[in-house]
Each structure stands twice: as structure tokens, then as C-alpha cells.
Amino acid sequence: MAVCSGWCSNASRLLMHVMLIMLFLLCLYLDGRDGSMVEGSCIESERRALLSMKEDMYDPDQWLSSWKDHDCCGWSGVGCNNITGHVVKLDLRYPYDLDVQYETMKFPGPSKLNPSLLDLMHLKYLDLSLNNFSGAPIPKFIGSLVHLEYLNLSNAKFSGSIPPELGNLSRLHFLDISWNGYYFYDSRWTSLRVDSLCWLSKIPSLHSLNLSYVNLSKAANWLHEINMLPSLLDLCLSYTDLPVASASILHVNLTSLTMLDLSLNYHLNATKPHWLFNISSLMHLDLYGCGLSDRLLFAIGDLHNLKFLDLSNNQITGEIFQSLGNYSHVEQLYMGWNRISGEIPAIIGNLIHLEQLYLSHNEISGEIPDLFGKLHKLRYLALSKNHITGNIQRFIRNQCKLNILQALFLSYNQIGGEIPEILGQLSTLQSLSLASNSFTGHLTKAHFANLTRLDFLDLSNNSFELSLNQDWIPPFNARYIRMDSCHLGPKFPTWLRTQTNLEGLSLCENDISNGFPTWFWDLNSISYLNVSHNSITGLLPTSLGGQQYDTFDVSSNNIHGPIPELNTSYLYIMILSNNSFSGSIPLSFAKATNLAFFILSHNRINGSIPQFLCNLPSLEVLDLSNNNLSGELHHYRDKPREQMIDSQKDSKLEHSLDSMTCPANLQSLHLRKNKLSGNLPSWLKYCKQLVVLDFSENTFSGNLPVWIGKSLRSLRVLSLRLNFFNGNIPLQLSRLTSLQVLDLACNNFSGALPSSFGNFNAMMRIQNADKPMLSDFNAYYTEGLFMTTKGIEIKYTSVLSLVMSIDLSLNNLSEVIPKELVNLHGLRFLNLSNNHFTGRIPKNIGNLRQWESLDLSVNNLSGMIPLTISSMYSLSHLNLSNNNLSGKIPWGNQLQTLCDPSIYSGNPDLHGWPLPWCFNHALLSSPFQTRAQEEESRNGDESEMIWLYAISALGFVVGLWGFIYVLMIKRAIRIAYFHLIDMTYNYINLQLAMRFAKLKSILSILMNNSQG
Template structure:
């Protein structure tokens, strides 16, 4: 016993004299690891507000430092958590990048390493991390590490969690293969989001070697096929334990929906959205009995939802917006009693809603926007409101259950009809109510909103609804957005808007309101978007308007000057179609973010300010139909965002500047009905995005240049009523998208396109083959269809004046359906081109008032879409081809003043035409002219016998004498009158052009009548 006591005493003395490194005076830390931690800290850079993180890293007790954990037996560091959560999830380039010190390998026992959200930008992942053999958790997400992922990470065979995810728009990290994963047989969680895997071939097979994998995240990884399509190559599927699979946002992943996915019966979360996955959802989806989240948004499935989808009883989120779903919804959807979110927006689903959807009492979000649903919504709203009532009774019975009700209801842009039931007002949890662009009818009363206390946004726009609430109505909600465009809300400005103290967005467009806008309305402090257009509002605008991002006061009766507007954050302003006068104020020069500027159809005067050239965000500038004068500013590339420029119908003059027509984004240019002169600017040939070019009714001269054929995107080319001369360039035939060509009333000569018309491919398509565009708001679709999806939301309707059917018509909403060629009132010669008949989609054709001759083509009836054909006042001869009777749509025909002969063909449509269509052709007969069996050939009304002819001859002579003398006297009186004022001179020269055209036509008509009379006398 004595010996034992001496031994114990010896041990105590030794321990007292030489304490172990793991415990000195109560300090729990390994000294070498403490020094390693301080070296790691020295390389980590943090912002000032994060410097407190390392404030505890003092002294010797490193196991109590923030982010450090030790084993309580060995005192070795086993966890190092240095994650950094900056206020903005982005790389802060003002802070120098961090550098990971190699002292990390001194932490041999480390199991958990988290360096996420630190900035190691510019450095690769260090190889030495692969030496930490005991690591089970490694998180290097959003660290900015770049380059190839080191294969040494494959040495971490104990790893259970690996996160190398990166910012999706940076993709610093990349991999050439994933073979290094094969040794991580214990890996449960793998996240390579944002890592560039485009060069990894067979990535799926390499990941299939991980039998313990539970979570696989590969979004934004630029995945290629990788064998995912080959179902048969999986002789053994190791991923049977997988419960989360995210392959979303791999936009080049062009595959058929793989069938082996539906063998992953443990899946709880499946996200394949934003890929080019195609096919249809098979009935075998029923195998995924544990599935709670299914996201196939923005894929190209193009199939119906299978009936078996109703057996996924645990499904909580079904997202399939813009995925090509067609047909009707299965009734089995009503079995998904756990469903909280159903998003099927922007598909091609049709038919009525299944009644069973009203039974989905846990539904929080229902979004069916932009489909083709029809029928009423009574069953849906009554069913969901009953859910709310049942939950109230359950709540009173103290039953613990999910009591959330419907929060979002979005049914806009469909074909729903009927009335909206009062049961809407029972959806007490509703925050978003979005029902625009349907065919709902009836009246909305205060009962529809009775319990909607949480309502934040409502949109009933573009229906046939009327809001009928008491004058003293106080809504139960305080909304951020109220959209009642085209809803009738009464003639008085709604006083209940006073109660909406947090209103951001409001649309009362086309609501039938009249009178003045009350002053309190302009004082709504939170208002940022305002649309009260298309009403009968009058008076002057307030002295100043502040705080608004978008302003639309168009199509009212506002008068006075443009008010002072706060432009710091102004995005769009539309004051068009009012009676606003005065110049454009200079404070708009500070509107750096403005995209839309429209003052069309007012009384704006003065010149176009130069500051428009400096508004670099400007996309739409419309100053048409005003009193603006002067020339155009010489803008440069600084206005490169400008896409639509409309300055038509003003008093502008001078040459067209080179800079303003060569803008790279310019799609629509309207300069018609001004006084521009000179040649077409050479820089116009660089406007290769131009879709509409209308510079008609000016004083432009010279030839039509051959480089105009390089404007390959042109749909409309209108050079009407100018002074162009020379021949029509053959290069026009390169404009394969051209649908409207108007070169009328110029001095063009020569033959009409001596080569094939096959270049005008857009005129070959018949109307029945055209795709009618789908639109979200009434009228707005026109831009989307005309510009190929460009600018579908800006409040600008492309319009064009077309001369057809004997009159001028302005086309807007149906402009995309129009195809027209008008070469009238020139000096064109030669024959009718046979190739013209290949334009099967042509609707209007006008070649009148030229010098064309020869016979009409035999196959003229091939132009079977023609509604208007005018070949009058030419020298065509021969018979009218019988095929013309095949023109079943023809509503206007004019073949008068030619040398046609023979019997007029018969046909259903021809029988409805007026006789004047055939006047002044010597040899024509048959209905509707005189019968061909008559001794006297059928003539026009002035082609009588010799006595009448002599009388006509004298009448014509006196007509010309009177015309000449009157012209001489009137000319000098006008000269004296117009010399007094500049504006009179401008108006005169415009008028003289029109008089010239009228005189020219009269001379041609009467000269031909005279020739006809003289021939008969001879």
C-alpha cells in the first residue's frame, strides 16, 4: 500500500509540474491548433460590420472561440464554421479577397468545415483540403473559388455533405469530370449549383455511383444530355434513396422526360424547371407516392395532365407554368387535399374548371393565368369559401389544424364568363385577386369585398364589370394596387380611394369617369403608378406631380401646360390625346431613367429639344400630331435604346439626320406628313432592325436607293407622296418580311420589278394560315405580333394609313393581317408582271394611274385573297381573264379607263360590283354594262353617238380654257397672299402638291375621253 501511495504521489507531482497541452490553468485547446486557427484568421477578410465575428478569438481557450468546436475528451478542433452572411448576397469587391492559409491541414481531426459566403475570388480551391481525411461536412458555397475542382477532394471518403454551389451568373468553378466522387460512398448531400459541368460527359453515370445520396442539386450547371435519355443503360439504379432532385435552369438540357425518374420512389422534391425537357407526363407518375413538390415550369412538355396525378396525395406544390400543357384538367386534381400551390399559368389548357378544385381547402395559391379556360367560376369560389367557413367552425372547436386559406387567386387572360359570386367576399385571407382580361359580366358590390381585410392587390381590368358601391363606402382593405381598367365605376371620381393610404398602383382607365380630378387624389403619398386614361376628365393638371414612376393621363380633355413633374425616377409618361399646349419643358432633360415619352395628339409647339438625344434609356418617343416645327436634332449613338420614334404630322422640315435613323435598336420610324426634303440618308441602311419605315407625304427627292434592300426586317415600307424618281430598285425583292409596300404618288418610271416577286415571302401566306396573337390586355397584342414579341406592354399601337377600296383607312389592331402593294400615280410602264400573281396572301393591289400596257395575266385569279384591285387609268388591252371570277373576297374592283374588250366574266362576287368599275373601255360588254348582243358595244356613260361626241368635244375644250384662265388669275392672288406669312407659304406648298395630283388625274381622264370620241368620229 505504501508503494502504491508513493506511485500516486509521484504522478500527482509530475502532473503538477508538467500539465498536458490540452489543459493549462482551465484552458481547453491544443496549442498547435490554436496557432493554426490564428493563421487562418489572418487570411480572412471581413467588412467592418463583420469584424465582431473574430472579437472572441483572444487568449488561449480556442475551443470557446466563435465558430470553433472541440472534442471534449481529446480537445482537438473538430468543427470550424467561418461562414459569412453579408447584407447583400454578392461579392463585395471593395474588400480585398481572402486567402485560405495552408495551416488548415494542422486541424487533422476536423470533421466540419464551413467557409461559405467568404470572398476567395481569384483563388482555386486548395488541394490541401483533400488532406483533411476526417471531414464529414464541407461547405464552400458562394466563396468565389475559381478554376477546376481539384480531384483531391475525392480523398474525403468520409464526407457526407458537400456544397460547392456558386452564384448562378458567375460560374467561377468548373469540372471536366466527376470521377473523383466515386470514393465518397457515404455522401448524402451534393450541391454543385452554378458549377460549370458543360464538359462533363456521362455526369449522371458518375453520380449514380453514390448509393447513399439523398440530396442532389445541379441547377444552373450547364448540363448536357449526359446519358440521361438512355433509360436502358441503368442496369442498376443506385439513387433509390434520393428524396431531393433539382436539375432546374439547365437551359441546354434538351432531353425527353426520362422514365427512370419515376422509379425514384423516395422522391419528395423534384425540380426540372427551365430546361428543354419535352414529352408528356406518364401515368407512372403515380409511383412517386412521397412527392410533395413537383416543378416542371418553363419546359416543353406539350401533353395533358394524366388522371393518375390525383393519386399523389402528399403533393403540396404543383408548378407547371409555361410548360405546354394542353387539353382539359383532370377531375382527379380535386383529390390532392394536401395541395397548397397550383400554378398552371401560361399554358394551353382549355375547357371548364373541374368542380373538384373547389374542395382543395389547403390551397393558398391558385394561378391559372393565360390559358383558354371558359365557363363560370361559381363552383370554384363557392367551394373555396365553404372551406373558409368550415375552418372557422374547426377553429372554434379548438381543433389543431392548418387554418390558412387562399392567399392568391389569379385567373387573368382566359375566357371565363358569367358573374362573379358574392362568395368571393368570404375568402378572408385573400391578398392577391387577379381576374383581368376575361368575359366576366355583372355588378360588383360591397358584398364581394365584405371580409377581404388582407387584400393587397386586385385586378378586374378588361371585363364587362360595373362597380356599384355606396358613395360613403369604406373598403375593409387598404390595398397597394387597384386595377379597374375598362370597368364602369360611375361618372364621379371614386371617393373611397381616399381610404387607401398605401396605394402604389392604380388603373381607372376607360372607367367612364368625367369632370375634374379632385385635389386630394394628387396628394396620395405612396402612389407610384397612375393610369386614368381614356376617360372624360377635364380641367388643368396640378402645378406639380411628384413621386410617380409611370404616368398615363392619355385620351382625356386636359388643357393647359405640362405641369412640373418630378423626374428622378420617372419611367414612363403618356399625355397623348388631350389638349395640352406649350413647349416641352426642359426639366425632362433630367429624366435619366425614362423609357416611354408620349405627347401625341396635343397642341405642343416649339422645336424638338436636343436633350432627347441624351436620354439613354428612352425606348419610345411619340410626338405625332402636334404643332412642332424646326428640324430634327442630330442624335448619335447615345440614344441607342430608342426603338419607336413617331414624329408624324407636324411642321418639321429640313433633311433627315443620319444619326437618328441609324440607331441599332430602332424598330419603328414614323416621319410622315411633315416637310422633310432632300435624299434618304445613307446611314439608314444600317438600321437592320427596322420593322416599320413610314416617311410618306414629305418632299423627299432623288432615287430610291438599292441599299434599301438591306433592311431585311422591314414589314412596312411607305414612301408615298414624295418626289422620288427613277425606277423601282430590284433589291426590294430581298425584303422577304415585307407585307406593306406603298410607293404611290411619286415620279417613278420604268417597269415594275422585272424579276420574280418570290422574294416577298410574307405576301405568299394566306390569312387562314396566320397565327392570331394572344394578348394580355385589350389592344396591346398588336406590338407583340408586329415586332415579333418586342415591346408587348408599352402603350403604343402601331398604325398605318392605307389607300384601298377607293378610300384611305387607318389600320391598327388588325395591321398584322394586312398585305398591300400600292404603286399608283407614277409613270411606270411595261406589262403586268406575271410573277405578281404568286402573292397568294396579297389583299390590296393598286397599280392605277400609270402607263402600264399589255394584257392582264390569265392566272390573275390565283391572287385569291384580294379584296381590292385597282388597275384603272392605264393602257391595258385584251379581255378580262375569266379567272378573275375566282376572287371571292373582292369587294372593290376598278378596271376603268383602259383598252379592255370582250365580255365581262361572270361570277358571284363580280355580280355585286358597280358598273363604274368597267367604264371607259371601248370593247367591254356584258353585265353590268350593256348586253353583248346589242348592236352598239357596251360603253361607259359618255361613250354615245357622234352628236353627243361633238358636244362632249366642245364641253371639254371650254373646260380646259376655263381651267387655264382661272388658274392664271388665282395663281397671282395666292402668291400675294402667301408672301405675307411663312406658315402660309408652308401650307401652300403642301396644298399645291395635292392640286397637282388632282389636275394630273383630270387631264388623263379627259384626254382619254377626247381620244375615244375622236376615234369614233373617224
């Protein structure tokens, strides 16, 4: 019976399970019978939701073309549950990664996120990355998709505030909202931001979190809120402007964390991140650009499991700290862009797993140590831009034994000697840079014999010679070759024609004097070309449409003829300056939407400036100076863009605005020495990032518009010299708080000089020599400006950021020189000559100690030269001639070196050295003085003499009575004093008696001789 009852019990359980399964299947069947399911396993309501979303997604290549039949579970990017049929996966990631977008120029157009997404309530996976949501905020309704486990919104051009409703996604394992942000129509950049991360604590199962490029500057409790995620494995907070943590944490819960990226948080040093040194599970730590110094980095030695460590671009000084030896498992170590000094320590030889070592851009000295021979896994070594000396022969021999080295960067050091031929046996080598050292000897084909994998080669700026025959065929087919200053001329090296994979080529300063060979243009894979500063002659092909250049630099050669038609879709840098190009600018540049640097100066280009140049949205530097351009600049851009947006509501709005845009990113505009005329174009007011504006030596006319001071607040250089501008100088120019150079000379400006010119903020202080004139252009472009200082035209380049100058000469300005100009303590050059200024020279002008040049000549200034002018210790050029100045010329300090009398000529009532009628540096009166001036001079002299006599008499009386008083009260001193007088008296009598006796004997001898 017991057995039977047990069997019956098991049978009843089995029957119950079968009934439950049947009931579940029946429910599924009934769910399909109500019309919500169609053929296959797709649910109709979710299918309709997907089609609604498709309508709002940018899809030029029809990558959603499969979204048309009934079974939505078979659509591209859609995944369904095999049992329920619900959509659980939606992958709408834009199909081209960022690299591909820039290579193919296939950027996503605007998309919208349709609210029908809410009908997909069973979603577990959602990817919307790499799309373009046009600066829209992240929809709050995403927080209703409570089954989500994977959410990727990265690089999707969202902006605004991250909705805290994302905290409802309690099942999330993966969350990536990184690298968002958007440029709006008025050139405002807005990024994602969050004021508090408290919603993160509601997602305890989070394994991966990426908030890079999200503005966290107001999230004061970020550390505590992230510390509440015990399951976190990967954390990326790069470039988030992390604030100083409000308080330190006592216990670190991030015990599972293996990857931590805090790079580009420049104020992290102030937060004292000792907490991260307790996360022993860390294998990947990125602290690039965090402002960290030595005092916090010693503790990193406790992270024994690290395999990747990046400490580049910080403030690490001194010798490499000894705790490096604790990273026994490290495989990649990056410490470049610091101030590390001393020799490479032997302890690095203990890092036996090291594969990549980056120490470039430091102050490391000494020779390359032999310890690298112990690193049997080292594949990548970068020591560029240090102070390393010696030779590389022993190092190369050691590496040949291992033969695993793939990349060697030693450029910009002081390494010398000959390069051993055994270098050619490094068959694994892919990248080699030996540029800017002191290598000597000859490089032959043996040096490249087995470098079959070489992909990057830089041998520029050394002292060796390349002994390679014209028929030499390299064993490699490199993508990047740089051989500047390698004496390759006078012909093009013919071996280049074998480099069919070549993408980048630089052959600057090689004395190449013939023209481009015809085969050269068959190398159509080249995107970077720089053959500047040679003597290349001849013409360029009329069309280079087959090439896809992003950089094209043939400047400083002897090329003539028209500018060729180019495929400008990819063009970023175009430099044709200092040649003899003629004709007009080709129409192909109208499509150069990515062109940032267009340098065409010092050629023979004629015609007018085409309107499309002012439409290029990416243009940052435009230099058309020293050509034959003529006509007026276009004035089509007078209506504010905001009004145009309000007035146009059709689907063609974007195209309409694009046809009327201005170069909003423009920072430098040079049109000097052309034949341009008319008024300043009003579209310039929308170039709010403009730093340098040089329209000098043209025929522009009209009044100077007031919007320059209101709109161009970033302007540092304004040069309108040698034009026909007239009217008053608007006082609104004083709003240009960054202005350093103001050159309005040789125009027809009239009226008074505004006193507010003493408020130029940048001129009130000495500028920082490390601050470039333009931002982030050092690698591509160095700003230059021709200026007339000290009577000589000079081009300023590297020191332009230090120049402070005002030149208003040769105008019709009148009234007094504003005394407020003495506030400009950083000013170095001031030229107000050839105007009609009256009154006196400002009294406190000597307070301007930085001034190097002062020219006030040919005006109607009167009165005396202020005595303080002698305090200007940097003054090397002075001209006060042809005024009505009077009185004495001040004397002393720097004025003693200004000996040319012409700098004071034309002032008949002025006297003193170095005027020609004065001599011996004496301050004598001029014979041409008027009676009033003589009286003034005489009164001054008498007053000075009276004071001199008074002080001398007072000193004599005080000294005499003090001496008498001492004699009266000190008997010993009295005795000694009178004894000294007696001794002196006796000595004098004795000496006189001896002299008289000697003289008497001499006279007697002479008399006896005469009688004899």
C-alpha cells in the same frame, strides 16, 4: 511491476502528446515571427491580396470601408481560421439583391477579379454573386483554390465557356454559376456555355449544383455526367437548352436528390425523361415549360414524396389524369397554361395537405366543386381563364367555415349570379380577383366588411354595380386595385384617398368626367397608374417629381396643357395618346433610361424631336404620330461605335459612348402625320431590332438609303407614304426577308421596279395568325398601322401580322412590271397605280390566289388581260382603268362579282362585260374595234367554232356506229328495238287519230252554232 509499467507507459504517451502540442504551438509562433502575421491573427500576404482585390471591385456605397486597419479578419465579408489566421471565407456578394436593384436602381458598375485571389489558398467559402464582371470569362485560376467548399458566381455577368479547371475543386459541396451573361456594346448577348460536364465527376462530394441559364446545348452526355454525383441533394438546370440525351441511363445514382428544377427546357419532351420518375426521394420537381405531354406524365404518380410539383406551361391535354391522387403529400400543385379540359375531378379532394392549387389558363369546365371544402389547408386557389360556370355562393360559405383562404383568382370565366355578402367574412383573404365574369347584383360595404388584410383587388368587367357611398372608408389598405368598367363615374371615388399604401391603380372605362382631384396626387406610393378611356378633363400638375411611376397611362381622355415634369428614373411605360397635350417634350425624359414604351400620338405636341429621345437605351416603342412636330432628325450617330471605341482610350470612354448611343432595342417607331423634314437619319441603321418604321405623311426628302436593306433585317413594316423621296428604289430592299408591308406611295421615285422584289421571303407564304407583329408586347402594347387598301384608309391592329401589302402608287416608276412578283403567294394587296409602267400584265398573275386587291390603273400597260386573273378567288377590289389594254375581259369565278365598269374604263380597245355597250353578259364585239382587233376576235371565234363542230361530229359518228354494231351482233336487241319502233309508231298514230277526231268534233259544233 505490471501496474508500474502500465503507469509508465501511459505517462510516456501523455508526455508525447504534450510535446506534440508544444511543437505545434511553436510552429505557429515561428510562423508569426517571420513577419507574415501582424496584430491580431491576420496574415500580411493575405491582407495585401485583399486590398488588391478591393481596388478592382465596384464599391460606390463604401460597403468595403472597413477594409483599412491591420486586422483583416475583422473586415466585412472576411472570415479567418481562429487558429491559423488564414482567410477561409470571402463574401464579396453585391449588397443589393436583384429586387432591390430594380426598386432602387442601384445596379453594380464594372468590377474585375484580381489574380491576387490566388494568395488566399486556404479559402473554403467564396461568394462573388450579383456583381458585374462585364462579360469576362470565369478565371481559370479559381480552380487552384483546392480547399473551396462553397463557390457562388451567380448573377455576376460572366460569359464565355466555364473552365473545366473547376473540376479541381474536389471538396466542393455548393456550386452556383447560374444566371450569368452580358450585353456587349454592339447589343450582342452572350451567356455562359459549356460543351462538356465531364469535370463534374471529379467533385463527388457536391450537394448543391445550379447551372441555370448556362448554355448546355452541346453537352450531349449531361445526364450521365450528372448521374455520377451520388451525394447531390439539389439540382437546378433551368433554361439551359438541354439537348436530347445521347443514351438512357440504366441505373440512377441520384438516390439522395430532393430538389430538381428542369424548367424552361422546351425540348425535354424529346429526351423522354423516364429516369426522373425513379428518384423516389424527390420532394420538389419543377418541369415548367418543358413541352411535356400526357404520355410521359402518368409516371409522375410514382413520386410519392413530392411536396412541390410544377407542370405549368406544357402540352397537357384532356382531363386531369387520375394519378394525381397518388400525390398524398403534395402541398403545392401548379398545372396552369396547359389545355386541360373536363371538370375538376373528385380525386383532388384526397390531397389533404394541399395548400396551393394553380389551374389557371386551361379549358376546364363545369362548376366549382364542393370537394374544395375537404381541403382544410387550402390557402391559394387560382382558376382564372377557364370555362367555369355556375355561381360561387356555396364555395364562399364553405371557405368561411374554414377561414384560412388567402388568395382567390377566378377571373376570365363564365361565373354568374350575385356575390354573397358573406364574402366579407373571409378575414384572412389577401388577394381577390373576380374580373371578366358575369356577376350581377350590387356590391355594398357588407361585401368588404372584414376584409382587413385585402392587398390585391380586381373586380373589373362584370355586370354588378358598386353601391358605395362617397364617404365609405374601406376596412383594408390595399396595394393593388383594379376596377375597370365598374361604373364608378362621373366623379373620382373619394374612398381612394384612404389607400395610402396604393402601388397599382387601374380605373379604365369608368365614365369619369371631372378632373383629377388635388388629393389624388398625394398618393405618392403609386407606381402603376392606368385611367385611360375615360373623359377626364383639365390639366395635370406641372410637376409630378414626387411620384415614382413605372407605368403612367392617361390615354384617351380630354386632358390638355403641357406634359408634366416627372421623376423618370423608374419610368417604363408612358402613354399619353389621344388627348390634347401641347408644348414640347419635357427635358426630364432625358433621364428616362428605363423607358421602353413612349406613346404620345394624337396630341398637339410641337417643336422638334429632342435628341435625347434617340439616346434612350431601353426604348422599344416610340409613337409620336399625329402631332405638330417639325424640323430634321439628328444625324449625330454616323460613326460606327467600334471605331469610337478604338479612338477613345481614356477613363471617360463609357460616358462618351453613352452620349452618342442610339436606341438599340427599338422595335417600333411611328412618326406619321407630322411636319418632319430632311433625310432619313443614319443612326437608324444601328437599330437592328427595328420591326415597324412609319414615317408616312411628312416632308422627308432625298434618296432612299441602301443601308435599310443591309442593316434592318428584322423590318416587317416600312411605310414612307406621302413624302418627297426621289431617285431609284434600291434593290437592296429585297434583302428584307421579313418584310410584310412596303408602302412608298405618293413620292417621286423613278426608274424600274427591281425584279428582286419577287424575293421577299415573308410575302411568299401565308403568315401565322398567332405570331404577333412585335415580340412579348401583348400585355402592354398592340401594334397598329394606318394603311390605304382598296381605296380606303384603315387602321390594322390585331390582324396586322397577317397583312401582306406593296403600295408603290403615285410615283414615276417605269418599264415593265417584273414577272417575279408572281412569286409572292402570300401577298394580299398590290397597288402600282399612277406610274408609267409599260408592257403586259404578268401572264401568271392568277397564281396569286390570296390577292384581295389589285390596282394597276393609270399606267401605260398594253395587251390582253391574262385569262388566269379569273382564278384569283379572293379578289374583291380590281382597278385596271386608264391603260392601253385590249381584247376581251376574262369571265368567271370572282370576276363575276366585280360589276363596276369603271374598273376597266379608259382602255378603248377593251371589250366585254361589264363595259356599258355590252349587254346580257354576252361577250360581243365593241363597235369601236379596230380592223386588226376585229380580225383577231373573228379568228379566235372561228377557231373555237371549228373545234366545237369537229368534236360534235366525232361524237355523233362514234355513237351512231356503236349503236348499229350492237344491233348487228345481238338478235334479241334487234327484235326488241324494232318492236319498240312498231309500238311507238302505233302509239303516235293512235294519238294523232284521237286528236284529229276531237278537233273534228269541235269544228262541227262551232259550225252548227254559227249556223244557228
